[in-house]
Amino acid sequence: MQTKILLLALSAAAFSSCSTAYKSAQTPDDVYYSPVKIAEEEQKREREEVKNEPYVDYQISMGIRDRRWRDFRDDYNYDNSPYNYTCKNYSYGYYYNPYYYPWAIYTGKTSYSKPVNTTPRMVNLNTYNGYNSNVATGKTFNTNQGKPANNYNNSNSRVGNLIREVITPSNNSSSSNNSRTYTPPSSNNSSSGSSSSGSSSGSVSRPKRGG
Amino acid sequence: MKKHLLLISLFISSITYAQVPEDAIRFSFYPQNGTARNLAIGGAMGSLGGDLNATFVNPAGLGFYKTGEFVLTPGFLLNNNKISYREAASQNKKDNFAFGTTGLVLGYGSRYKKNTSNALSFAVTQTANFNNHIQYKGLNNYSSFSEQFAEEFAKSGISIDDVLVNNSPLPYGSAPALYTYLIDTVTVNGKIQVKGVPEYILDAGQALQQEMIKTTKGGITEIAIGYAHNKNDKWYIGATLAVPIINYSSHTVFRESDTSANAANNFKQFEYTDNFTTKGVGANAKIGIIYRPKDYIRIGLAIHTPSFMSLKDTRTTSLTTQLERPYWNSPYSMDTTIVISSREFTNNQPGESRYSQNTPFKAILSASYVFREIENVKKQRAFITADIEYVHHRGSKFGSQNEEPTEDEKEYYKALTRVIKANYKGNFNFRVGGELKFNVFMARLGFAYYGNPYKDAALKARRMLLSGGLGYRNKGMFIDITYVHAMNKDVDFPYRLEDRANTYATLKQQRGNAVATVGFKF
Numbered sequence: 001m002q003t004k005i006l007l008l009a010l011s012a013a014a015f016s017s018c019s020t021a022y023k024s025a026q027t028p029d030d031v032y033y034s035p036v037k038i039a040e041e042e043q044k045r046e047r048e049e050v051k052n053e054p055y056v057d058y059q060i061s062m063g064i065r066d067r068r069w070r071d072f073r074d075d076y077n078y079d080n081s082p083y084n085y086t087c088k089n090y091s092y093g094y095y096y097n098p099y100y101y102p103w104a105i106y107t108g109k110t111s112y113s114k115p116v117n118t119t120p121r122m123v124n125l126n127t128y129n130g131y132n133s134n135v136a137t138g139k140t141f142n143t144n145q146g147k148p149a150n151n152y153n154n155s156n157s158r159v160g161n162l163i164r165e166v167i168t169p170s171n172n173s174s175s176s177n178n179s180r181t182y183t184p185p186s187s188n189n190s191s192s193g194s195s196s197s198g199s200s201s202g203s204v205s206r207p208k209r210g211g
Numbered sequence: 212m213k214k215h216l217l218l219i220s221l222f223i224s225s226i227t228y229a230q231v232p233e234d235a236i237r238f239s240f241y242p243q244n245g246t247a248r249n250l251a252i253g254g255a256m257g258s259l260g261g262d263l264n265a266t267f268v269n270p271a272g273l274g275f276y277k278t279g280e281f282v283l284t285p286g287f288l289l290n291n292n293k294i295s296y297r298e299a300a301s302q303n304k305k306d307n308f309a310f311g312t313t314g315l316v317l318g319y320g321s322r323y324k325k326n327t328s329n330a331l332s333f334a335v336t337q338t339a340n341f342n343n344h345i346q347y348k349g350l351n352n353y354s355s356f357s358e359q360f361a362e363e364f365a366k367s368g369i370s371i372d373d374v375l376v377n378n379s380p381l382p383y384g385s386a387p388a389l390y391t392y393l394i395d396t397v398t399v400n401g402k403i404q405v406k407g408v409p410e411y412i413l414d415a416g417q418a419l420q421q422e423m424i425k426t427t428k429g430g431i432t433e434i435a436i437g438y439a440h441n442k443n444d445k446w447y448i449g450a451t452l453a454v455p456i457i458n459y460s461s462h463t464v465f466r467e468s469d470t471s472a473n474a475a476n477n478f479k480q481f482e483y484t485d486n487f488t489t490k491g492v493g494a495n496a497k498i499g500i501i502y503r504p505k506d507y508i509r510i511g512l513a514i515h516t517p518s519f520m521s522l523k524d525t526r527t528t529s530l531t532t533q534l535e536r537p538y539w540n541s542p543y544s545m546d547t548t549i550v551i552s553s554r555e556f557t558n559n560q561p562g563e564s565r566y567s568q569n570t571p572f573k574a575i576l577s578a579s580y581v582f583r584e585i586e587n588v589k590k591q592r593a594f595i596t597a598d599i600e601y602v603h604h605r606g607s608k609f610g611s612q613n614e615e616p617t618e619d620e621k622e623y624y625k626a627l628t629r630v631i632k633a634n635y636k637g638n639f640n641f642r643v644g645g646e647l648k649f650n651v652f653m654a655r656l657g658f659a660y661y662g663n664p665y666k667d668a669a670l671k672a673r674r675m676l677l678s679g680g681l682g683y684r685n686k687g688m689f690i691d692i693t694y695v696h697a698m699n700k701d702v703d704f705p706y707r708l709e710d711r712a713n714t715y716a717t718l719k720q721q722r723g724n725a726v727a728t729v730g731f732k733f
Contacts, residue, residue, distance in 0.1 A: 016327070022686065022687035022733075024733045026587070026588045026589075027588065027651075027684050027686060027687055027688070027689065027732055028278050028364055028586075028732060029261070029588060029648075029684060030260075030261035030262075030275050030276050030278060030280070030593065030596070031259060031260065031262060031275070031317070031586050031646075032261070032263035032581060032583070032584050032585070032588075032591040032648075033585055033586045033591070034261065034275055034276055034277040034278055034318060034328075035277060035278070035586050036277040036278075036319075036320030036325070036328065066445060066526065070236075074512070075433070097717050101377060103487065105326070114558040114559070114560065116557075116560060116563045117378050117379070117382055117556070117557035117558055117560075117562040117563070122365065124359075124362060124366070124707070124709055125232075125626055125627065125630045126709045127707035127708055127709045128232060128630050128633070128634050128707070128711065152669060152712055152713055152714065152715065153296065153353050153354070153711070153712035153714050154297055154298070154714055154715065155298055156666050180358075180361050180362060180365040180404045180405045180406065181365065181402055181403070181404050182365045182368075182396055182403045182404055182405045183368055183374075183403070185368070185369070185370050186677075187492070191359070194422075202377040202378065203372060203375055203376050203377070204375045204376060204377065204379075204555050204556060205375070205390070206375060206389070207390075207547075207549055
């Protein structure tokens with residue numbers, strides 16, 4: 001943040017030094033009226049300045065200051081050949097040579113990286129009111145008609161308790177109407193109290209129930 | 212095993228491109244930013260022109276420039292939130308730096324026609340600022356946060372073993388919840404069901420203490436180049452090409468705990484942490500026209516295309532669950548604490564997903580009346596201006612960035628589009644403001660109202676802004692200072708369930724925005 005403020009301050013200082021055109025005249029307000037007069041005068045002055053400017057060979061003057069400019073102009077150097085337009089740093093894993101191939105050429109990294117899990121934030125679209133008209137039988141509304149338009153519960157009234165069904169951990173047979181019915185794949189019926197065995201490769205084992 | 216793999220692959224193929232509808236509204240429901248002068252007049256810039264912020268509202272307004280201008284707009288945001296969740300009130304605040312429209316305008320008149328000119332602008336602005344902190348808590352005797360994981364896992368049809376793997380199809384919710392036994396399977400009348408342990412507290416008629424802490428950062432920074440042509444000081448046409456850069460991050464902590472003193476009723480508490488970022492870049496265009504039928508009157512129309520954005524989400528979650536007897540059936544301890552990170556299920560690295568998102572289009576109709584459009588600054592007096600803006604919130608779209616999307620993928624996006632269309636609506640926003648000018652000093656007032664984007668009337672949301680400012684313009688430079696006071700309403704769903712009535716928090720936000728603009732004429 002301090003860098004941004006410093007950058008803003010420097011820009012302001014630079015522009016305040018340039019803003020000399022209106023220091024003696026009225027400062028125009030472009031919302032009301034934008035005069036063209038001063039800009040034209042400046043253009044005329046700039047044109048005069050360009051006419052009077054002495055010719056300078058920038059390539060020579062820059063070459064005197066820094067030898068890299070001299071190397072840059074060495075057309076006989078193989079590395080500067082336009083047909084050898086490649087990024088020499090292969091550590092990026094790719095380089096470009098548009099004279100041979102219009103896209104990046106991948107040299108391939110030798111190191112192996114694990115695949116990135118691309119599962120994003122998921123959402124059950126049925127939880128949004130007014131979309132799904134075929135909500136499964138739920139605890140709140142014992143019907144197949146789906147949730148009504150304004151189906152919210154923002155207070156702790158007794159109704160909230162009464163419409164919940166009771167499933168106790170000690171006796172798992174007191175209820176029958178729950179939309180969280182789970183049908184696991186036939187060969188793997190995990191039941192209450194079970195812990196994942198983690199037998200398959202790459203599995204994450206749960207801590208054993210009851211420690 | 213083949214069947215398992217098929218199920219998993221089908222499930223993965225149907226969710227890897229999934230996004231949530233709230234992502235749509237986040238990138239479309241925010242007030243307009245601008246220079247201090249523009250913010251002081253409510254942000255109305257659909258027809259007024261002569262301000263750098265016209266680049267982002269109606270680029271035709273740049274056509275009023277025949278001079279050059281450089282503008283800097285730093286700012287400071289003061290957020291103060293009052294939140295009600297299940298009849299319990301919370302309050303919190305967060306301040307941070309911001310910046311408004313900053314850049315350069317180059318206006319130049321025609322050599323041959325006095326009343327014709329062109330203008331070019333290079334500008335950057337923080338279109339949206341996401342920096343905020345909301346925190347609320349309340350008692351809930353109706354539903355548990357854990358039930359969304361139970362629902363997700365029950366609907367998946369995937370076995371526990373196939374969820375608890377290094378590269379899991381359900382790595383952020385169900386896998387941590389299964390690992391820590393926050394959810395598990397129970398047998399009811401011979402049928403296996405999935406249940407969250409906190410539900411035992413609810414089933415016993417007791418309430419859970421729920422607490423949500425959400426800190427959001429970042430914003431949308433838009434870099435733009437604008438051009439406008441003025442024909443005979445009558446017609447002004449302009450266009451802007453802009454590149455929005457999206458940088459959003461959220462750190463969310465949700466806690467749920469047993470409120471009773473009973474140390475043997477299955478569940479004590481859990482804490483779920485979600486670190487989420489969205490980064491990306493996009494492109495959009497704005498075109499506009501302003502007609503000046505006669506002196507003093509300006510009428511403007513502008514259209515903003517959707518922003519076509521390419522985004523990448525990065526996500527890591529963690530879960531700490533404390534269980535009690537009799538559910539935690541150990542002869543050695545009364546309770547236990549289990550901790551897990553989603554990185555265990557995403558190959559020990561944050562999960563990533565890439566997708567495209569299009570924001571809704573906008574249309575702006577505007578009119579202004581400028582008292583005395585004359586060159587002599589001492590005789591310039593005042594202006595009033597007003598915008599009506601339509602934002603098609605229900606038009607947001609998501610898409611896969613796969614080269615050859617599958618049928619499942621296409622179907623999911625169709626469903627998501629239907630949800631967005633069903634839950635959001637196009638709304639009208641209003642901005643009005645005016646200025647009084649006293650030689651080199653100016654005083655301004657403004658008002659803006661951004662309507663409710665939610666279709667459901669029960670969900671109240673709006674942005675209402677009152678603004679005022681002062682300006683000084685002399686000796687080739689100008690300084691404007693503005694204070695904008697926003698009174699916002701919104702809702703926040705900590706979680707959503709399919710088979711229960713949903714619960715949400717109502718947010719009342721007071722946001723102060725102190726902005727200053729320094730500009731130089733050349």
